[in-house]
Amino acid sequence: MPLLDSLTEALRVLPGVGPKSAQRMAYHLLQRDREGAARLAGTLAAALAEVRHCARCNNFTEAEVCERCLSQQRDASQLCVVEMPSDLMVMESTLAYRGLYYVLMGKLSPLDGIGPRELKFDKLVERATDGMVQEVILATNFTNEGEATAHYLGEMLRARGLRVSRIARGVPVGGELEHTDLGTVAQAFVERRGW
Protein backbone atom coordinates (compact mmCIF):
# COMPACT_ATOMS: atom_id res chain seq x y z
CA MET A 1 0.00 0.00 0.00
CA PRO A 2 1.39 3.47 -0.86
CA LEU A 3 2.55 5.35 2.23
CA LEU A 4 0.05 8.11 1.50
CA ASP A 5 -2.78 5.60 1.85
CA SER A 6 -1.17 4.10 4.98
CA LEU A 7 -0.98 7.58 6.48
CA THR A 8 -4.62 8.32 5.64
CA GLU A 9 -5.59 5.04 7.26
CA ALA A 10 -3.38 5.66 10.31
CA LEU A 11 -4.98 9.07 10.86
CA ARG A 12 -8.38 7.41 11.29
CA VAL A 13 -7.19 6.28 14.71
CA LEU A 14 -8.02 9.83 15.82
CA PRO A 15 -11.48 10.16 17.39
CA GLY A 16 -14.02 11.79 15.08
CA VAL A 17 -11.87 11.56 11.96
CA GLY A 18 -13.58 9.87 8.98
CA PRO A 19 -12.08 8.86 5.62
CA LYS A 20 -12.56 12.25 3.93
CA SER A 21 -11.05 14.30 6.69
CA ALA A 22 -8.21 11.79 7.15
CA GLN A 23 -7.36 12.28 3.48
CA ARG A 24 -7.52 16.06 3.85
CA MET A 25 -5.24 15.81 6.89
CA ALA A 26 -2.71 13.63 5.03
CA TYR A 27 -2.53 16.08 2.12
CA HIS A 28 -2.19 18.98 4.53
CA LEU A 29 0.60 17.33 6.52
CA LEU A 30 2.62 16.34 3.45
CA GLN A 31 1.96 19.43 1.37
CA ARG A 32 1.34 22.43 3.58
CA ASP A 33 3.00 21.82 6.92
CA ARG A 34 5.80 19.31 6.84
CA GLU A 35 7.49 20.99 9.79
CA GLY A 36 4.37 20.67 11.93
CA ALA A 37 3.96 17.10 10.71
CA ALA A 38 7.51 16.20 11.76
CA ARG A 39 6.88 17.80 15.16
CA LEU A 40 3.69 15.77 15.52
CA ALA A 41 5.41 12.48 14.60
CA GLY A 42 8.26 13.17 17.02
CA THR A 43 6.12 14.38 19.91
CA LEU A 44 3.71 11.49 19.56
CA ALA A 45 6.55 8.96 19.61
CA ALA A 46 8.13 10.70 22.62
CA ALA A 47 4.84 10.86 24.49
CA LEU A 48 4.20 7.17 23.86
CA ALA A 49 7.65 6.39 25.24
CA GLU A 50 7.63 8.76 28.21
CA VAL A 51 4.09 9.44 29.37
CA ARG A 52 2.81 6.94 31.90
CA HIS A 53 0.28 6.83 34.72
CA CYS A 54 1.13 8.21 38.16
CA ALA A 55 1.48 5.30 40.59
CA ARG A 56 -0.71 7.15 43.08
CA CYS A 57 -3.33 9.22 41.21
CA ASN A 58 -3.29 7.45 37.84
CA ASN A 59 -3.09 10.80 36.00
CA PHE A 60 -0.72 11.16 33.06
CA THR A 61 2.83 11.99 34.14
CA GLU A 62 6.40 11.49 33.01
CA ALA A 63 7.54 10.53 36.53
CA GLU A 64 6.81 7.50 38.70
CA VAL A 65 4.73 9.70 41.00
CA CYS A 66 3.43 13.07 39.78
CA GLU A 67 4.25 16.44 41.36
CA ARG A 68 0.79 16.95 42.78
CA CYS A 69 0.85 13.64 44.62
CA LEU A 70 4.30 14.47 46.04
CA SER A 71 3.30 17.96 47.19
CA GLN A 72 3.33 18.68 50.94
CA GLN A 73 0.77 21.44 50.41
CA ARG A 74 -2.16 19.13 49.69
CA ASP A 75 -4.59 17.66 52.23
CA ALA A 76 -3.85 13.91 52.08
CA SER A 77 -7.07 13.09 53.96
CA GLN A 78 -9.26 13.92 50.95
CA LEU A 79 -9.25 12.00 47.69
CA CYS A 80 -11.31 13.34 44.81
CA VAL A 81 -12.15 10.85 42.03
CA VAL A 82 -12.61 12.27 38.53
CA GLU A 83 -13.08 10.69 35.12
CA MET A 84 -10.44 12.47 33.06
CA PRO A 85 -7.39 14.73 33.51
CA SER A 86 -9.41 17.60 32.04
CA ASP A 87 -11.92 17.17 34.91
CA LEU A 88 -9.07 17.37 37.42
CA MET A 89 -7.99 20.63 35.83
CA VAL A 90 -11.50 22.01 36.15
CA MET A 91 -11.58 21.09 39.88
CA GLU A 92 -8.18 22.74 40.34
CA SER A 93 -9.36 25.89 38.59
CA THR A 94 -12.17 26.35 41.12
CA LEU A 95 -9.56 26.77 43.91
CA ALA A 96 -12.20 25.14 46.14
CA TYR A 97 -10.29 21.94 46.75
CA ARG A 98 -6.91 21.31 48.40
CA GLY A 99 -6.90 17.51 48.63
CA LEU A 100 -5.51 14.86 46.32
CA TYR A 101 -7.00 13.15 43.26
CA TYR A 102 -7.57 9.85 41.59
CA VAL A 103 -8.14 9.92 37.82
CA LEU A 104 -10.16 6.99 36.45
CA MET A 105 -9.20 7.69 32.82
CA GLY A 106 -12.73 6.87 31.81
CA LYS A 107 -16.11 5.79 33.15
CA LEU A 108 -18.06 2.58 33.32
CA SER A 109 -19.43 1.95 29.85
CA PRO A 110 -20.64 -1.64 29.41
CA LEU A 111 -21.56 -1.06 25.75
CA ASP A 112 -17.93 -0.17 25.01
CA GLY A 113 -16.67 -3.08 27.11
CA ILE A 114 -15.33 -0.76 29.80
CA GLY A 115 -15.95 -2.27 33.23
CA PRO A 116 -14.35 -2.15 36.69
CA ARG A 117 -11.40 -4.19 35.47
CA GLU A 118 -10.63 -1.96 32.47
CA LEU A 119 -10.76 1.09 34.76
CA LYS A 120 -8.52 -0.68 37.30
CA PHE A 121 -10.81 -0.05 40.28
CA ASP A 122 -8.47 -2.20 42.39
CA LYS A 123 -5.77 0.45 41.98
CA LEU A 124 -8.22 3.06 43.32
CA VAL A 125 -9.13 0.83 46.27
CA GLU A 126 -5.48 0.37 47.10
CA ARG A 127 -4.91 4.10 46.87
CA ALA A 128 -7.98 4.97 48.97
CA THR A 129 -7.10 2.49 51.74
CA ASP A 130 -3.59 3.87 52.37
CA GLY A 131 -4.61 4.84 55.93
CA MET A 132 -4.32 8.58 55.21
CA VAL A 133 -7.49 9.06 53.19
CA GLN A 134 -10.49 9.96 55.36
CA GLU A 135 -12.97 10.87 52.66
CA VAL A 136 -13.38 9.92 49.03
CA ILE A 137 -15.18 12.59 47.00
CA LEU A 138 -16.80 11.27 43.85
CA ALA A 139 -16.64 13.92 41.12
CA THR A 140 -17.57 11.89 38.07
CA ASN A 141 -19.86 13.59 35.58
CA PHE A 142 -23.63 13.71 36.00
CA THR A 143 -24.21 11.83 32.80
CA ASN A 144 -25.82 8.38 32.97
CA GLU A 145 -22.43 6.68 32.77
CA GLY A 146 -20.81 9.04 35.28
CA GLU A 147 -23.64 8.47 37.74
CA ALA A 148 -23.45 4.69 37.31
CA THR A 149 -19.71 4.90 37.93
CA ALA A 150 -20.28 6.95 41.11
CA HIS A 151 -22.89 4.47 42.38
CA TYR A 152 -20.60 1.52 41.78
CA LEU A 153 -17.60 3.25 43.36
CA GLY A 154 -19.70 4.42 46.32
CA GLU A 155 -20.79 0.91 47.20
CA MET A 156 -17.35 -0.53 46.62
CA LEU A 157 -15.55 2.04 48.79
CA ARG A 158 -18.14 2.13 51.59
CA ALA A 159 -17.80 -1.66 51.79
CA ARG A 160 -14.14 -1.01 52.67
CA GLY A 161 -15.24 1.26 55.52
CA LEU A 162 -14.41 4.51 53.76
CA ARG A 163 -16.42 7.71 54.04
CA VAL A 164 -17.69 8.59 50.57
CA SER A 165 -19.29 11.80 49.31
CA ARG A 166 -20.58 12.97 45.95
CA ILE A 167 -20.23 16.51 44.65
CA ALA A 168 -23.62 18.20 44.62
CA ARG A 169 -25.87 18.12 41.63
CA GLY A 170 -25.21 21.78 41.10
CA VAL A 171 -23.62 20.57 37.92
CA PRO A 172 -26.53 20.52 35.45
CA VAL A 173 -28.14 17.09 35.12
CA GLY A 174 -26.70 15.38 32.05
CA GLY A 175 -23.87 17.92 32.01
CA GLU A 176 -20.12 17.49 32.07
CA LEU A 177 -17.66 19.26 34.36
CA GLU A 178 -15.60 20.47 31.48
CA HIS A 179 -18.52 22.45 30.10
CA THR A 180 -19.69 23.94 33.40
CA ASP A 181 -18.82 27.36 34.74
CA LEU A 182 -16.31 27.35 37.59
CA GLY A 183 -18.68 28.87 40.16
CA THR A 184 -21.16 26.06 39.71
CA VAL A 185 -18.44 23.45 40.04
CA ALA A 186 -17.12 25.16 43.18
CA GLN A 187 -20.62 25.26 44.68
CA ALA A 188 -21.16 21.62 43.82
CA PHE A 189 -17.99 20.78 45.69
CA VAL A 190 -19.01 22.74 48.79
CA GLU A 191 -22.44 21.10 48.83
CA ARG A 192 -21.23 17.56 48.39
CA ARG A 193 -23.33 15.06 50.27
CA GLY A 194 -22.91 11.64 51.86
CA TRP A 195 -23.11 8.91 49.23
Add this chain to the structure above:
Amino acid sequence: MPLLDSLTEALRVLPGVGPKSAQRMAYHLLQRDREGAARLAGTLAAALAEVRHCARCNNFTEAEVCERCLSQQRDASQLCVVEMPSDLMVMESTLAYRGLYYVLMGKLSPLDGIGPRELKFDKLVERATDGMVQEVILATNFTNEGEATAHYLGEMLRARGLRVSRIARGVPVGGELEHTDLGTVAQAFVERRGW
Protein backbone atom coordinates in the same frame (compact mmCIF):
# COMPACT_ATOMS: atom_id res chain seq x y z
CA MET B 1 6.37 21.76 29.02
CA PRO B 2 4.96 18.28 29.84
CA LEU B 3 4.94 15.96 26.82
CA LEU B 4 1.18 15.61 27.11
CA ASP B 5 0.81 19.35 26.52
CA SER B 6 3.36 19.26 23.69
CA LEU B 7 1.36 16.49 22.06
CA THR B 8 -1.90 18.40 22.42
CA GLU B 9 -0.24 21.42 20.84
CA ALA B 10 1.35 19.34 18.06
CA LEU B 11 -2.04 17.86 17.15
CA ARG B 12 -3.37 21.34 16.39
CA VAL B 13 -1.32 21.24 13.19
CA LEU B 14 -4.17 19.10 11.82
CA PRO B 15 -6.74 21.09 9.85
CA GLY B 16 -9.98 21.70 11.75
CA VAL B 17 -8.62 20.58 15.12
CA GLY B 18 -9.11 23.09 17.95
CA PRO B 19 -7.74 23.00 21.52
CA LYS B 20 -10.57 20.86 22.96
CA SER B 21 -10.49 18.21 20.30
CA ALA B 22 -6.67 18.17 20.32
CA GLN B 23 -6.82 17.37 24.04
CA ARG B 24 -9.42 14.67 23.46
CA MET B 25 -7.21 13.20 20.74
CA ALA B 26 -4.12 13.22 22.97
CA TYR B 27 -5.96 11.38 25.77
CA HIS B 28 -7.36 8.90 23.28
CA LEU B 29 -3.97 8.18 21.72
CA LEU B 30 -2.20 7.70 25.06
CA GLN B 31 -5.00 5.93 26.87
CA ARG B 32 -7.19 4.03 24.45
CA ASP B 33 -5.15 3.22 21.39
CA ARG B 34 -1.42 3.22 21.93
CA GLU B 35 -0.93 0.72 19.12
CA GLY B 36 -2.76 2.94 16.65
CA ALA B 37 -0.83 5.92 17.99
CA ALA B 38 2.49 4.19 17.42
CA ARG B 39 1.39 3.26 13.91
CA LEU B 40 0.43 6.88 13.27
CA ALA B 41 3.77 8.21 14.53
CA GLY B 42 5.71 5.70 12.45
CA THR B 43 3.67 6.09 9.28
CA LEU B 44 3.78 9.86 9.47
CA ALA B 45 7.57 9.84 9.86
CA ALA B 46 7.93 7.35 7.01
CA ALA B 47 5.62 9.33 4.74
CA LEU B 48 7.55 12.53 5.45
CA ALA B 49 10.77 10.74 4.55
CA GLU B 50 9.54 8.84 1.49
CA VAL B 51 6.61 10.63 -0.13
CA ARG B 52 7.63 13.21 -2.71
CA HIS B 53 6.15 14.80 -5.83
CA CYS B 54 6.27 13.01 -9.17
CA ALA B 55 8.74 14.81 -11.43
CA ARG B 56 6.18 14.73 -14.25
CA CYS B 57 2.67 15.03 -12.80
CA ASN B 58 3.48 16.54 -9.39
CA ASN B 59 1.19 14.02 -7.64
CA PHE B 60 2.36 12.35 -4.45
CA THR B 61 4.54 9.31 -5.10
CA GLU B 62 7.37 7.37 -3.53
CA ALA B 63 9.27 7.12 -6.84
CA GLU B 64 10.98 9.75 -8.97
CA VAL B 65 8.24 9.35 -11.58
CA CYS B 66 4.91 7.77 -10.66
CA GLU B 67 3.45 4.63 -12.22
CA ARG B 68 0.72 6.43 -14.10
CA CYS B 69 3.20 8.75 -15.80
CA LEU B 70 5.34 5.76 -16.80
CA SER B 71 2.41 3.76 -18.19
CA GLN B 72 2.39 3.01 -21.90
CA GLN B 73 -1.41 2.65 -21.79
CA ARG B 74 -2.11 6.35 -21.38
CA ASP B 75 -2.61 8.91 -24.15
CA ALA B 76 0.39 11.22 -23.79
CA SER B 77 -1.20 13.86 -26.04
CA GLN B 78 -3.72 14.88 -23.36
CA LEU B 79 -2.80 16.50 -20.06
CA CYS B 80 -5.53 17.05 -17.49
CA VAL B 81 -4.83 19.63 -14.79
CA VAL B 82 -6.51 19.08 -11.42
CA GLU B 83 -6.20 20.78 -8.05
CA MET B 84 -5.65 17.81 -5.73
CA PRO B 85 -4.88 14.08 -5.84
CA SER B 86 -8.47 13.39 -4.76
CA ASP B 87 -9.69 15.20 -7.91
CA LEU B 88 -7.44 13.01 -10.04
CA MET B 89 -8.99 9.96 -8.41
CA VAL B 90 -12.48 11.23 -9.25
CA MET B 91 -11.48 11.76 -12.90
CA GLU B 92 -10.04 8.24 -13.00
CA SER B 93 -13.20 6.78 -11.51
CA THR B 94 -15.28 8.14 -14.37
CA LEU B 95 -13.31 5.95 -16.83
CA ALA B 96 -13.91 8.77 -19.34
CA TYR B 97 -10.29 9.86 -19.59
CA ARG B 98 -7.20 7.98 -20.77
CA GLY B 99 -4.64 10.79 -20.88
CA LEU B 100 -2.12 11.98 -18.32
CA TYR B 101 -2.43 14.42 -15.43
CA TYR B 102 -0.84 17.35 -13.74
CA VAL B 103 -1.73 17.91 -10.07
CA LEU B 104 -1.44 21.52 -8.88
CA MET B 105 -1.59 20.58 -5.19
CA GLY B 106 -3.80 23.60 -4.59
CA LYS B 107 -5.39 26.57 -6.34
CA LEU B 108 -4.67 30.24 -6.65
CA SER B 109 -5.65 31.83 -3.36
CA PRO B 110 -4.21 35.34 -2.97
CA LEU B 111 -5.70 35.74 0.52
CA ASP B 112 -3.69 32.71 1.69
CA GLY B 113 -0.58 33.90 -0.13
CA ILE B 114 -0.82 31.11 -2.70
CA GLY B 115 0.11 32.45 -6.13
CA PRO B 116 1.60 31.07 -9.38
CA ARG B 117 5.00 30.73 -7.73
CA GLU B 118 3.72 28.73 -4.73
CA LEU B 119 1.87 26.39 -7.10
CA LYS B 120 5.00 26.09 -9.30
CA PHE B 121 3.23 26.96 -12.54
CA ASP B 122 6.64 26.87 -14.27
CA LYS B 123 6.80 23.12 -13.60
CA LEU B 124 3.40 22.72 -15.32
CA VAL B 125 4.55 24.82 -18.30
CA GLU B 126 7.65 22.70 -18.64
CA ARG B 127 5.55 19.54 -18.48
CA ALA B 128 2.95 20.81 -20.97
CA THR B 129 5.58 21.88 -23.51
CA ASP B 130 7.32 18.50 -23.74
CA GLY B 131 6.35 18.24 -27.40
CA MET B 132 3.98 15.31 -26.79
CA VAL B 133 1.09 17.19 -25.19
CA GLN B 134 -1.44 18.39 -27.76
CA GLU B 135 -4.20 19.51 -25.43
CA VAL B 136 -4.29 20.71 -21.85
CA ILE B 137 -7.64 20.04 -20.16
CA LEU B 138 -8.32 22.29 -17.19
CA ALA B 139 -10.28 20.37 -14.56
CA THR B 140 -9.94 22.68 -11.59
CA ASN B 141 -13.06 23.08 -9.47
CA PHE B 142 -15.85 25.49 -10.39
CA THR B 143 -15.41 27.47 -7.22
CA ASN B 144 -14.27 31.10 -7.50
CA GLU B 145 -10.69 30.12 -6.80
CA GLY B 146 -10.77 27.13 -9.14
CA GLU B 147 -12.18 29.29 -11.94
CA ALA B 148 -9.58 31.99 -11.36
CA THR B 149 -6.89 29.32 -11.50
CA ALA B 150 -8.31 27.99 -14.79
CA HIS B 151 -8.43 31.49 -16.31
CA TYR B 152 -4.86 32.19 -15.32
CA LEU B 153 -3.60 28.83 -16.58
CA GLY B 154 -5.59 29.16 -19.82
CA GLU B 155 -3.96 32.46 -20.71
CA MET B 156 -0.53 31.28 -19.64
CA LEU B 157 -0.68 28.03 -21.64
CA ARG B 158 -2.32 29.52 -24.75
CA ALA B 159 0.48 32.09 -24.78
CA ARG B 160 2.84 29.12 -25.20
CA GLY B 161 0.87 27.98 -28.27
CA LEU B 162 -0.91 25.12 -26.50
CA ARG B 163 -4.49 24.07 -27.15
CA VAL B 164 -6.40 24.46 -23.90
CA SER B 165 -9.86 23.20 -22.95
CA ARG B 166 -11.99 23.38 -19.83
CA ILE B 167 -14.25 20.60 -18.59
CA ALA B 168 -17.89 21.58 -19.07
CA ARG B 169 -19.81 23.35 -16.39
CA GLY B 170 -21.83 20.21 -15.86
CA VAL B 171 -20.22 20.25 -12.47
CA PRO B 172 -22.61 22.40 -10.41
CA VAL B 173 -21.54 26.05 -10.20
CA GLY B 174 -19.73 26.54 -6.90
CA GLY B 175 -19.34 22.77 -6.57
CA GLU B 176 -16.29 20.61 -6.13
CA LEU B 177 -15.37 17.51 -8.15
CA GLU B 178 -15.00 15.45 -5.03
CA HIS B 179 -18.65 15.98 -4.11
CA THR B 180 -20.10 15.45 -7.58
CA ASP B 181 -21.56 12.21 -8.91
CA LEU B 182 -19.37 10.38 -11.41
CA GLY B 183 -21.83 10.63 -14.31
CA THR B 184 -21.85 14.42 -14.11
CA VAL B 185 -18.07 14.55 -13.98
CA ALA B 186 -17.87 12.19 -16.98
CA GLN B 187 -20.35 14.33 -18.93
CA ALA B 188 -18.41 17.46 -18.03
CA PHE B 189 -15.30 15.87 -19.45
CA VAL B 190 -16.99 14.90 -22.71
CA GLU B 191 -18.42 18.39 -23.15
CA ARG B 192 -15.22 20.24 -22.45
CA ARG B 193 -14.90 23.41 -24.51
CA GLY B 194 -12.11 25.57 -25.90
CA TRP B 195 -10.74 27.87 -23.25
